[in-house]
Amino acid sequence: MAAEIAHNVHVALGERAYDILIGDRLLDHAGSILAERFPGRRYGIITDNMVAEAQLPRLLASLDAAGLSHSEIILPAGESTKSFAHLETAVEGILAARLERGDLVIALGGGVIGDLAGFAASIARRGMDFIQMPTSLLAQVDSSVGGKTGINSPHGKNLIGAFHQPRLVLADLSTLDTLSPRQFAAGYAEVVKYGLIDDEEFFFWLEEHQAEIFAGGPARGEAIARCCRHKARVVIEDEKELGVRALLNLGHTFGHALEKDTGYSDRLLHGEGVAIGMVLAHGFSARLGLAPSQDTGRISAHLKKAGLPTILADIPGALGSTETLMAAIAQDKKVARGALTFILTRGIGQAFIEKNVDGAAVSAFLDEMRGSA
Numbered sequence: 455m456a457a458e459i460a461h462n463v464h465v466a467l468g469e470r471a472y473d474i475l476i477g478d479r480l481l482d483h484a485g486s487i488l489a490e491r492f493p494g495r496r497y498g499i500i501t502d503n504m505v506a507e508a509q510l511p512r513l514l515a516s517l518d519a520a521g522l523s524h525s526e527i528i529l530p531a532g533e534s535t536k537s538f539a540h541l542e543t544a545v546e547g548i549l550a551a552r553l554e555r556g557d558l559v560i561a562l563g564g565g566v567i568g569d570l571a572g573f574a575a576s577i578a579r580r581g582m583d584f585i586q587m588p589t590s591l592l593a594q595v596d597s598s599v600g601g602k603t604g605i606n607s608p609h610g611k612n613l614i615g616a617f618h619q620p621r622l623v624l625a626d627l628s629t630l631d632t633l634s635p636r637q638f639a640a641g642y643a644e645v646v647k648y649g650l651i652d653d654e655e656f657f658f659w660l661e662e663h664q665a666e667i668f669a670g671g672p673a674r675g676e677a678i679a680r681c682c683r684h685k686a687r688v689v690i691e692d693e694k695e696l697g698v699r700a701l702l703n704l705g706h707t708f709g710h711a712l713e714k715d716t717g718y719s720d721r722l723l724h725g726e727g728v729a730i731g732m733v734l735a736h737g738f739s740a741r742l743g744l745a746p747s748q749d750t751g752r753i754s755a756h757l758k759k760a761g762l763p764t765i766l767a768d769i770p771g772a773l774g775s776t777e778t779l780m781a782a783i784a785q786d787k788k789v790a791r792g793a794l795t796f797i798l799t800r801g802i803g804q805a806f807i808e809k810n811v812d813g814a815a816v817s818a819f820l821d822e823m824r825g826s827a
């Protein structure tokens with residue numbers, strides 16, 4: 455039986471163009487899809503222990519059925535895997551398997567595996583091709599698309615990495631059936647992000663269809679495809695984030711600082727940091743008189759309904775001082791000549807890039823938010 459590809463989103467990047475294939479049970483057809491698109495290659499699969507248990511057997515069976523040669527590297531699950539130590543394991547694993555420069559690395563997992571495996575592929579043998587097989591909601595709507603790869607540093611989130619586009623993205627909707635509810639909700643924060651950036655109609659549609667998306671109805675695939683189309687459009691326009699791509703960072707300046715502060719641990723997942731960060735970005739915009747404060751309340755209510763944290767007090771355990779958070783914000787990659795850049799907003803669907811944001815105003819706002827329950 456042929457694979458049922460429900461959506462094919464093309465990322466038109468010239469020599470680096472690729473397709474995002476979205477559909478049910480695509481993992482079971484991965485072997486035939488790869489054999490047709492990349493004849494004669496061998497495959498090095500990088501995954502984590504949880505995905506290895508839940509989804510790897512399906513991929514292996516499909517590669518075996520198509521007669522494709524493969525080897526596996528299994529890393530520990532969790533954000534702390536995005537480190538030099540695990541990058542080394544991944545790259546040495548690729549070399550130990552004698553994968554050649556013309557072979558393919560497969561990232562099977564969530565955004566952690568996608569970011570790390572993509573970075574490993576970008577440096578092994580000075581650059582190998584790789585394929586994203588995203589298995590978390592977050593990875594299917596965001597991290598598998600666009601070519602940002604990398605690892606974290608004690609100095610900050612994603613500070614070490616490279617732009618390296620995948621050759622193909624294969625998003626199997628059925629893999630989400632084994633994802634935990636907390637991880638699903640975390641990915642949903644990035645779904646909401648697309649509406650908040652410049653698509654208020656999508657945000658209103660999400661308000662209508664949230665329950666169906668969580669339950670796994672047809673709206674789920676539709677939402678994923680809409681997110682991929684949105685991201686593909688932005689990446690085609692600005693692959694290396696010289697301009698508009700920074701909008702995809704809505705909520706991330708705050709969120710990344712919080713992730714660093716909580717030690718890249720499961721105290722705060724990336725999507726959860728983004729949820730709080732988006733509420734803070736909207737609240738800060740309202741404080742500056744740029745956006746209506748009712749929008750902050752509406753966004754916060756929607757995220758809360760999805761089971762997401764929305765305020766600093768929702769993060770378990772003590773946070774570092776405001777100075778510590780501001781030091782993390784100062785390491786953000788959008789900082790230019792020492793000046794802070796934030797994605798601010800005039801309301802739902804009206805985000806914009808603001809350079810030269812006053813650090814003292816951010817710090818005072820954070821101080822206030824720490825006190826508010």
Ligand SMILES: NC(=O)c1ccc[n+]([C@@H]2O[C@H](COP(=O)([O-])OP(=O)(O)OC[C@H]3O[C@@H](n4cnc5c(N)ncnc54)[C@H](O)[C@@H]3O)[C@@H](O)[C@H]2O)c1
Nearest residue numbers: 504505508531564565566589590592597602629632633724
């Ligand atoms: N490169 C980008 O453009 C981009 C975009 C957004 C986020 N990110 C990065 O992505 C990371 C977060 O990704 P994530 O939320 O997918 O986290 P993750 O990769 O840690 O995956 C979430 C958890 O769910 C498990 N899991 C994944 N798929 C599963 C499945 N189908 N069944 C059972 N368990 C499964 C994983 O083992 C892990 O424990 C962060 O590091 C973030 O910085 C990158």
Ligand SMILES: O=C(O)C(=O)C[C@@H](O)[C@H](O)[C@H](O)COP(=O)(O)O
Nearest residue numbers: 596600602611612699702703706787
């Ligand atoms: O693809 C992008 O561009 C994004 O900003 C998407 C974000 O959701 C993602 O978390 C990304 O990794 C953040 O990028 P960074 O450059 O701030 O590390």
Ligand SMILES: [Zn+2]
Nearest residue numbers: 644706724728
């Ligand atoms: Zn993100």
